[in-house]
Amino acid sequence: MALPKKPKRSPAEGELPFEYDWEPAEEVLTAYAGIPLFVRAARSLGVPASVKRCLEVKQRERGFDEATCVESFLVLNALGGECLDDFERLREDRGLAEMLGHELPSPGAARNFLYAFHDPERIEQAQRELPAGQVSYIPSEGVRLRALAQVNRDLVQEIGRRCADQKIATVDLDATPIESFKQEAKPTYEGGKGYQPLLALWAETDLALADEFRDGNVPAHVAPLPTTKRAFAALPESVREFYFRGDSGCWDHELVNWLWDEQRPDGPRGPITFGISVRMTPHLKKHILRLADISWKPYREDSEAVSECADLTNYWPEEEDRPEGAGPLRYVAIRVKRRQGELFADGSEFRYFAVAANQWDWSARKLLEWHREKAGSIEALHDVLKNELAAGVMPCGRFGANAAWLRLAVLTHNVLTGLKRIALKPEWLAARPKRLRFHFFFSPGKLIHHARRLLARVGRRALELGEWAEAWRLLPASG
Numbered sequence: 001m002a003l004p005k006k007p008k009r010s011p012a013e014g015e016l017p018f019e020y021d022w023e024p025a026e027e028v029l030t031a032y033a034g035i036p037l038f039v040r041a042a043r044s045l046g047v048p049a050s051v052k053r054c055l056e057v058k059q060r061e062r063g064f065d066e067a068t069c070v071e072s073f074l075v076l077n078a079l080g081g082e083c084l085d086d087f088e089r090l091r092e093d094r095g096l097a098e099m100l101g102h103e104l105p106s107p108g109a110a111r112n113f114l115y116a117f118h119d120p121e122r123i124e125q126a127q128r129e130l131p132a133g134q135v136s137y138i139p140s141e142g143v144r145l146r147a148l149a150q151v152n153r154d155l156v157q158e159i160g161r162r163c164a165d166q167k168i169a170t171v172d173l174d175a176t177p178i179e180s181f182k183q184e185a186k187p188t189y190e191g192g193k194g195y196q197p198l199l200a201l202w203a204e205t206d207l208a209l210a211d212e213f214r215d216g217n218v219p220a221h222v223a224p225l226p227t228t229k230r231a232f233a234a235l236p237e238s239v240r241e242f243y244f245r246g247d248s249g250c251w252d253h254e255l256v257n258w259l260w261d262e263q264r265p266d267g268p269r270g271p272i273t274f275g276i277s278v279r280m281t282p283h284l285k286k287h288i289l290r291l292a293d294i295s296w297k298p299y300r301e302d303s304e305a306v307s308e309c310a311d312l313t314n315y316w317p318e319e320e321d322r323p324e325g326a327g328p329l330r331y332v333a334i335r336v337k338r339r340q341g342e343l344f345a346d347g348s349e350f351r352y353f354a355v356a357a358n359q360w361d362w363s364a365r366k367l368l369e370w371h372r373e374k375a376g377s378i379e380a381l382h383d384v385l386k387n388e389l390a391a392g393v394m395p396c397g398r399f400g401a402n403a404a405w406l407r408l409a410v411l412t413h414n415v416l417t418g419l420k421r422i423a424l425k426p427e428w429l430a431a432r433p434k435r436l437r438f439h440f441f442f443s444p445g446k447l448i449h450h451a452r453r454l455l456a457r458v459g460r461r462a463l464e465l466g467e468w469a470e471a472w473r474l475l476p477a478s479g
Helices: 034-044 047-054 068-079 086-090 095-102 105-116 121-129 143-162 224-232 253-260 282-289 364-376 380-388 398-422 433-441 464-476
Strands: 168-175 193-195 198-202 209-213 240-244 272-277 299-300 305-312 330-338 350-358 445-450 453-458
Touching: 034 047, 034 068, 034 398, 034 464, 047 068, 047 121, 047 143, 047 168, 068 095, 068 398, 068 433, 095 445, 095 453, 105 398, 143 198, 143 209, 143 224, 143 398, 168 224, 168 380, 193 453, 198 224, 198 305, 198 380, 198 433, 209 224, 224 253, 253 272, 272 330, 272 364, 282 330, 282 350, 299 364, 299 380, 330 364, 330 398, 364 380, 380 398, 398 433
Parallel strands: 168 240, 240 272
Antiparallel strands: 168 198, 198 209, 272 350, 299 305, 305 330, 330 350, 445 453
16 A cells, blocks of 8 residues: 655745845945936936026035935835835945935935925915915915926926927826824815825826925815916927816816916917816706706716716806806716616715816717826826825925925926836836836846946846846936
């Protein structure tokens, strides 16, 4: 009788087949041999030069200059750092500093740099100017925050110059809540406390055009026009066709009038095609309910609900101002019904929504599908900034410092976008930061000094390094 075979031992069982030598390595090693591709992109796109032109923070000659500080924050973001203490982790990597040509700041130095963007006088002024009974306000930005915004504008325009074939720009505008447990954070509409910045995205290129940092208690519909103006001003001159999309937070008289006015101040001349979700009012809902069943056409459906759409004819809002000589907007209604005849929580059979636009040639369905695309653009930007870059964790309770922290994350996102669009293969265009880290930035390397040269030898396959070499060639040093 044959004896039963002894089960084969799995390599995943038992002790690992090595021992650590707990003495630090003497060679100059790095875990981030791919991050120079990102830094090369930032420098090639003129970020340090723009910082030198626009931003003045230092009061003394000692310490890091402004361009080095900004580059260090971009590196922290690109490598997945979430707090100022993570600078200490990066400073432990001797090879990283050698590849960059400079050390990274300590957490304390980085914190002091951010504090320079905080302007308490502007907050006090905004509080003094509050109308009676109002509790939320948006402080004006100080000169240093405006300078950082100009750096981002210069970056967007340089990427646009190198991608001059992109003649169309759709600006998507939306606010996003950022949870924070800082004592200074204000209550948000979702409950809890935090901040609610407003961001604008160039949808065709995935470039963040503008941002405005706000307390969590500032409603999303308050003053969207200034950020919209800055967004359109950031577009390169090569753009010839303009569009705008927003949710109900953008349903604002001043913004709608500005978009509609082809001679608009502080903006591009000519038409801007726009679609904006409309806040439901009793008057609007009453008009929608008058629509005959034959008016409703299929729009979209999923496993839970069926949606239909219909044009509203002869609808004129009761409280809407319009530019002189402008005609009525087009209003498209949406009604949503649950499958299997189930009712919504409030007992109603239908849910109703509406979108207003100045585009009359498209079908109602095409207009709504185009408007809905912003969910895959601006909302994806929010997700990346908060969950894959550092914008989801505010570093302190100082409003201006947090505003700078967000803007540095926006700059990081745009440099990554520039790297993908200009230097990497097309299949990387949709890659998010964590994928770029895994495939490029987190690569082991060894630094070798030879014949007065510093060489980085990277532990990747030759085929992959050939792609790196091509990216390096496509990102020539600026200046």
